[in-house]
Amino acid sequence: MASTGTLYRGGVSMWSWVAHRITGVAVLFFLYVHVLDTALIRVSPDAYDTIIASYKTPLVNLMEVGLVGAVLFHALNGLRVMAVDFWERGPRLQKQMLWVIVGIWLLVMVPGTFYMMKHTIESLFGAA
Amino acid sequence: MATATATAIPEAAAPQSFDVTLRIRRFDPDDSDTHFWQEFTVSVYPTDRILDCLHKIKWEQDGTLTFRRSCGHGICGSDAMRINGKNRLACKTLVKDLKTKKAITVEPIKGLEVEKDLIVDMEPFMAAYRKIKPFLITDDIEPTRERVQTAEERAAFDDTTKCILCAACTTSCPVFWTDEQYFGPAAIVNAHRFIFDSRDSAAGQRLQILNQDEGAWRCRTTFNCTDACPRGIEVTTAIQQVKRAMMYGLEDAE
Numbered sequence: 001m002a003s004t005g006t007l008y009r010g011g012v013s014m015w016s017w018v019a020h021r022i023t024g025v026a027v028l029f030f031l032y033v034h035v036l037d038t039a040l041i042r043v044s045p046d047a048y049d050t051i052i053a054s055y056k057t058p059l060v061n062l063m064e065v066g067l068v069g070a071v072l073f074h075a076l077n078g079l080r081v082m083a084v085d086f087w088e089r090g091p092r093l094q095k096q097m098l099w100v101i102v103g104i105w106l107l108v109m110v111p112g113t114f115y116m117m118k119h120t121i122e123s124l125f126g127a128a
Numbered sequence: 129m130a131t132a133t134a135t136a137i138p139e140a141a142a143p144q145s146f147d148v149t150l151r152i153r154r155f156d157p158d159d160s161d162t163h164f165w166q167e168f169t170v171s172v173y174p175t176d177r178i179l180d181c182l183h184k185i186k187w188e189q190d191g192t193l194t195f196r197r198s199c200g201h202g203i204c205g206s207d208a209m210r211i212n213g214k215n216r217l218a219c220k221t222l223v224k225d226l227k228t229k230k231a232i233t234v235e236p237i238k239g240l241e242v243e244k245d246l247i248v249d250m251e252p253f254m255a256a257y258r259k260i261k262p263f264l265i266t267d268d269i270e271p272t273r274e275r276v277q278t279a280e281e282r283a284a285f286d287d288t289t290k291c292i293l294c295a296a297c298t299t300s301c302p303v304f305w306t307d308e309q310y311f312g313p314a315a316i317v318n319a320h321r322f323i324f325d326s327r328d329s330a331a332g333q334r335l336q337i338l339n340q341d342e343g344a345w346r347c348r349t350t351f352n353c354t355d356a357c358p359r360g361i362e363v364t365t366a367i368q369q370v371k372r373a374m375m376y377g378l379e380d381a382e
Contacts, residue, residue, distance in 0.1 A: 005153050005163075005210065005233075005235040005236075005238070006210075006213050006233055006235065007213065008210070008213060008214070008238060008300065008302075008352070009212065009213030009214050010214075010300070010302075010350060010352045010355070011351065011352070011355055013349070013350055013351035013352070014302065014350040014351070014352050017302070017348055017349070017350040081349060084349050084364075084368065085349070085368060085371065086372070090368070091349070091351075091354075091362065091364045091365040091368055092362070092365065094349070094351060094364075
């Protein structure tokens with residue numbers, strides 16, 4: 001019988017691995033959706049237009065920001081994992097590398113979110 | 129200077145004992161099949177170890193509390209357990225280093241079957257250890273004197289000689305929790321100890337064993353093992369060296 005107790009209190013490196021998995025699966029599901037919606041144009045151009053129009057809603061806009069965030073984290077952390085695998089000093093510097101990629105992620109995502117959401121915010125609350 | 133001026137050394141304040149509560153995850157296979165949490169409050173000194181707390185509980189409050197310990201000094205590797213959510217040796221964890229406002233949680237290590245209270249079945253762990261052939265294998269003619277090794281050759285595997293087989297690393301690994309077939313960090317560390325030993329000639333055999341599906345490639349570098357090791361072995365670094373030895377050969381692996 002497996003014992004389930006409290007959550008294991010692993011460090012940031014464990015959580016970076018959890019986030020890597022979650023973003024990986026999320027991006028994979030996006031790819032399925034993307035293949036389906038693009039393929040729809042060969043089935044029915046009208047249906048394609050309807051679907052694409054629905055992407056302009058605030059909710060999908062928010063999901064787009066999430067997608068960019070997920071792809072960016074997965075890509076940057078992927079580079080970190082490769083460095084841990086192939087660079088002999090990688091395992092020792094893994095935490096510093098994690099802070100670097102989190103820093104780059106924030107640097108891109110903070111203004112990125114603003115510009116991606118600009119249109120939605122203006123149409124919802126009116127332009128300043 | 130005939131007399132040295134007596135510098136007044138302030139008398140060190142006597143350490144004060146205080147009460148801590150331990151929240152222990154228990155399991156009695158004879159009584160019921162359910163795990164449950166039980167709290168005990170003991171009076172301890174800041175420099176007491178979690179092992180001392182467990183002793184106090186067992187000797188003064190509840191003799192049925194069951195845990196393994198032998199040397200009590202971090203060498204035998206018997207008392208690995210999960211203390212406040214992390215794998216630690218009870219005999220190397222001091223009360224003063226833990227947050228004691230809330231109860232200290234003590235649980236058995238994860239991923240191995242619990243036999244009673246804090247004791248788990250170590251057999252799958254030891255089976256993985258035996259599989260990597262943890263002994264010197266040579267194919268040359270036995271020399272009449274010792275096998276000479278340079279300081280550099282010795283340094284290549286120095287870190288991994290420190291393992292005490294407590295299973296803190298293997299049972300901190302998320303991959304091992306869901307896949308008991310995975311060799312686990314400890315087996316790979318002990319393989320590393322011989323793979324990188326210049327006197328040993330069976331590195332190829334061991335690398336072949338760890339090149340299987342359940343071998344070193346299952347490592348996802350979460351670094352839980354490196355954090356958990358009570359001997360301070362850089363476990364993930366050793367695993368990565370083994371991975372690179374499988375790809376590039378021994379010389380370029382370090």
